[in-house]
Amino acid sequence: MNARDEAQPATAASVTRRMTMIQALRSAMDVMLERDPNVVVFGQDVGYFGGVFRCTEGLQVKYGSSRVFDAPISEGGIVGCAIGMAAYGLRPVVEVQFADYFYPASDQIVSEAARLRYRSAGDFTAPLTIRMPCGGGIYGGQTHSQSPEALFTHVCGIRTVMPSNPYDAKGLLITCIENDDPVIFLEPKRIYNGPFDGYPDRPLVPWSAHPMGEVPEGYYTVPLEQAKVFRPGKDLTVITYGTMVYVSEAAANEAGIDAEIIDLRSLWPMDLPTVIESVKKTGRCVVVHEATKTSGFGAELVSLVQEHCFYHLEAPIERVAGWDTPYPHAQEWAYFPGPARVAAAMKRAMEN
Amino acid sequence: MNPREPLRLHVPEPSGRPGRETDFSYLHTSPAGEVRRPPVDASPADTSDLAYGLVRVLDDEGRAVGPWAMEVDKEILRKGLRAMLKTRAYDARMLIAQRQKKISFYMQCLGEEAIAIAHALALEPGDMCFPTYRQQGLLLVRDDIPMVEMICQLMSNERDPLKGRQLPVMYSYKRAGFFTISGNLATQFIQAVGWGMASAIKGDTKIASAWIGDGATAEADFHTALTFAHVYRAPVILNVVNNQWAISTFQAIAGGEATTFAARGVGCGIASLRVDGNDFLAVYAASRWAAERARSNLGPTLIEWITYRGGPHSTSDDPSRYRPADDWSHFPLGDPVTRLKQHLISLGAWSEEEHVAAQKEFETQVGAALKEAERYGSLADGHMATAASMFEDVYKEMPEHLKRQRDQLLGEST
Numbered sequence: 202m203n204a205r206d207e208a209q210p211a212t213a214a215s216v217t218r219r220m221t222m223i224q225a226l227r228s229a230m231d232v233m234l235e236r237d238p239n240v241v242v243f244g245q246d247v248g249y250f251g252g253v254f255r256c257t258e259g260l261q262v263k264y265g266s267s268r269v270f271d272a273p274i275s276e277g278g279i280v281g282c283a284i285g286m287a288a289y290g291l292r293p294v295v296e297v298q299f300a301d302y303f304y305p306a307s308d309q310i311v312s313e314a315a316r317l318r319y320r321s322a323g324d325f326t327a328p329l330t331i332r333m334p335c336g337g338g339i340y341g342g343q344t345h346s347q348s349p350e351a352l353f354t355h356v357c358g359i360r361t362v363m364p365s366n367p368y369d370a371k372g373l374l375i376t377c378i379e380n381d382d383p384v385i386f387l388e389p390k391r392i393y394n395g396p397f398d399g400y401p402d403r404p405l406v407p408w409s410a411h412p413m414g415e416v417p418e419g420y421y422t423v424p425l426e427q428a429k430v431f432r433p434g435k436d437l438t439v440i441t442y443g444t445m446v447y448v449s450e451a452a453a454n455e456a457g458i459d460a461e462i463i464d465l466r467s468l469w470p471m472d473l474p475t476v477i478e479s480v481k482k483t484g485r486c487v488v489v490h491e492a493t494k495t496s497g498f499g500a501e502l503v504s505l506v507q508e509h510c511f512y513h514l515e516a517p518i519e520r521v522a523g524w525d526t527p528y529p530h531a532q533e534w535a536y537f538p539g540p541a542r543v544a545a546a547m548k549r550a551m552e553n
Numbered sequence: 554m555n556p557r558e559p560l561r562l563h564v565p566e567p568s569g570r571p572g573r574e575t576d577f578s579y580l581h582t583s584p585a586g587e588v589r590r591p592p593v594d595a596s597p598a599d600t601s602d603l604a605y606g607l608v609r610v611l612d613d614e615g616r617a618v619g620p621w622a623m624e625v626d627k628e629i630l631r632k633g634l635r636a637m638l639k640t641r642a643y644d645a646r647m648l649i650a651q652r653q654k655k656i657s658f659y660m661q662c663l664g665e666e667a668i669a670i671a672h673a674l675a676l677e678p679g680d681m682c683f684p685t686y687r688q689q690g691l692l693l694v695r696d697d698i699p700m701v702e703m704i705c706q707l708m709s710n711e712r713d714p715l716k717g718r719q720l721p722v723m724y725s726y727k728r729a730g731f732f733t734i735s736g737n738l739a740t741q742f743i744q745a746v747g748w749g750m751a752s753a754i755k756g757d758t759k760i761a762s763a764w765i766g767d768g769a770t771a772e773a774d775f776h777t778a779l780t781f782a783h784v785y786r787a788p789v790i791l792n793v794v795n796n797q798w799a800i801s802t803f804q805a806i807a808g809g810e811a812t813t814f815a816a817r818g819v820g821c822g823i824a825s826l827r828v829d830g831n832d833f834l835a836v837y838a839a840s841r842w843a844a845e846r847a848r849s850n851l852g853p854t855l856i857e858w859i860t861y862r863g864g865p866h867s868t869s870d871d872p873s874r875y876r877p878a879d880d881w882s883h884f885p886l887g888d889p890v891t892r893l894k895q896h897l898i899s900l901g902a903w904s905e906e907e908h909v910a911a912q913k914e915f916e917t918q919v920g921a922a923l924k925e926a927e928r929y930g931s932l933a934d935g936h937m938a939t940a941a942s943m944f945e946d947v948y949k950e951m952p953e954h955l956k957r958q959r960d961q962l963l964g965e966s967t
């Protein structure tokens with residue numbers, strides 16, 4: 202945790218427990234369903250069954266089917282409905298089963314949720330959270346692997362958030378539910394059960410054996426627009442988020458480079474000062490994400506670093522991303538920007 | 554094997570085009586009083602015939618007949634007629650204001666006034682309408698929404714409650730149960746269902762009223778709204794205003810050929826009515842029926858209102874290029890104002906003199922409101938919300954990047 206984090210008052214409930222990201226997300230919804238009678242949770246298979254990833258397990262039994270319920274297979278319907286509920290005064294937390302399937306809800310997200318406050322000059326607002334499992338590395342093929350964050354960061358009026366560990370997942374989700382802006386909450390499903398460094402053949406270290414799997418049972422928050430220095434370093438700055446935090450860490454270790462890895466957590470609006478401070482210190486920058494490269498969120502990050510740190514840069518900013526192709530099935534590990542590719546970029550950045 | 558004729562693509566066409574009169578027999582109207590009135594707890598499947606019939610109360614002589622003719626306080630009818638005249642005067646003056654370049658754009662509801670106005674009178678305070686851009690009657694029927702303020706919205710001036718951010722006519726009045734209008738068609742239809750579901754989740758007694766045009770029923774959100782309303786038995790009235798046209802496109806291209814939009818409701822398990830939208834009494838009675846259903850936990854109702862778009866689609870449209878110029882005068886359901894006027898006169902509750910006086914009164918009122926609104930400036934003279942206010946309300950709190958952009962704008966303009 203960096204200094205900015207420590208400045209945040211410790212709101213954490215004292216009792217902690219080892220949780221997977223799934224359990225942490227479930228716990229966040231549990232806490233908020235308990236605290237705020239206006240919170241409702243719905244989506245495909247989230248009710249009785251508890252979600253295809255178990256993120257809402259037991260919540261319907263605990264809170265009843267008017268608070269937690271199954272929805273028809275209609276992403277536009279789910280989000281549109283949630284906007285109407287939010288306009289009434291509820292605080293809906295809805296799930297899109299896979300980020301790959303948010304497209305039918307695009308109009309409701311972009312034209313409606315994002316603009317309600319603006320176009321009505323605050324007369325109506327849409328305090329809703331849209332959770333979607335995202336990312337690859339699970340042999341999900343074309344429609345269970347995408348990372349569409351750049352399609353959201355381009356939209357003014359919404360917040361886009363992506364946690365990388367159970368503690369942040371719960372704290373950020375609670376913050377997002379309480380936030381009065383519409384939030385896209387992206388959950389990298391590859392790290393639901395444990396961190397993933399990009400080596401599919403190595404055994405998974407479960408969150409239960411990982412310090413970041415230590416999660417308070419009760420209510421606590423992790424602030425938005427605050428990045429976390431995941432690994433301090435002085436050679437170069439890696440700006441990344443989600444699964445790629447761990448891939449970048451593995452790459453730095455392999456390359457023997459003392460990289461400062463920044464986990465953005467809030468993609469947009471984002472914590473620019475932490476990024477600027479780090480790049481000004483290291484003079485080198487590598488941006489890493491799973492999403493396809495062209496017009497990906499990385500392009501915005503490169504542009505911001507260029508704009509704000511130009512005279513401190515000692516090398517061109519490197520960008521490691523998914524290739525500009527649909528996410529393939531058989532070629533998964535040639536597609537996924539693994540540690541070798543990230544390490545190569547780090548070395549290039551160090552060469553100059 | 555039989556030799557087959559080549560397949561042919563069917564592209565629906567309206568019978569009437571410029572210079573060729575419309576054959577309105579496609580409408581399938583029923584005589585006033587003929588269509589039955591089921592109990593409010595009728596099962597959706599039991600409304601199948603109503604989805605193809607036409608609920609009408611006022612006959613050609615202006616008498617209220619049949620099972621849908623309910624006892625309505627004369628004061629409500631007088632209020633309704635006055636609101637229709639007010640709306641018509643408002644539309645007519647705003648059309649001129651657009652021609653005079655006082656406002657950039659306008660959309661009338663000429664010929665459709667009865668639907669929004671009678672419906673509004675059938676709702677209760679706290680209910681929420683999710684309108685399109687053609688339900689200004691929902692606002693103009695109220696006494697608590699200042700016309701001056703509405704015109705300020707049209708002018709995007711310094712008194713515009715929406716701070717110049719929205720196109721003219723895209724009003725927002727939460728306090729009047731009038732949801733913020735979006736330029737994206739149909740989106741509000743499903744949102745209304747969500748609002749109604751929220752009311753049910755909270756154990757409230759308020760209901761939602763959703764609005765859509767015939768053309769926009771082809772959007773996916775129409776379908777999602779019907780599905781969700783049915784699945785969750787949402788307390789919502791799903792209004793389809795079939796004014797026969799979507800800009801230049803005849804309702805047959807939206808899927809109205811040889812069927813009705815009301816029938817879609819029945820297909821989704823929703824009680825559905827097809828109603829004469831130019832018959833104030835039928836609109837009021839059907840709206841009350843649907844509201845009663847919703848408020849009694851009996852679920853949603855879809856109502857197709859048959860009417861005719863009397864005016865151009867908007868001030869940017871010229872209907873003489875795609876439909877007969879005198880089409881409206883041949884429309885079999887007539888003019889809602891004339892029909893209610895005739896009825897009220899026959900009841901002794903209105904007179905020609907009162908009618909003319911009311912028309913004058915509203916012309917004067919609208920003229921005065923426009924003058925007053927002009928005092929607060931316009932788009933043309935730059936008296937509007939500040940450029941810096943453009944960055945507000947994107948988020949609840951202004952994020953750093955927007956502060957930087959705002960400061961950049963202010964810095965560069967000084």
Ligand SMILES: Cc1ncc(C[n+]2csc(CCOP(=O)(O)OP(=O)(O)O)c2C)c(N)n1
Pocket residue numbers: 685687736737738765766767768769770796798799800862866
């Ligand atoms: C999603 C979307 N597509 C297209 C348009 C452009 N558009 C504005 S109004 C309109 C016609 C709508 O017709 P209808 O639903 O019948 O309503 P009416 O104008 O007759 O009241 C169209 C195509 C739009 N506003 N939104």
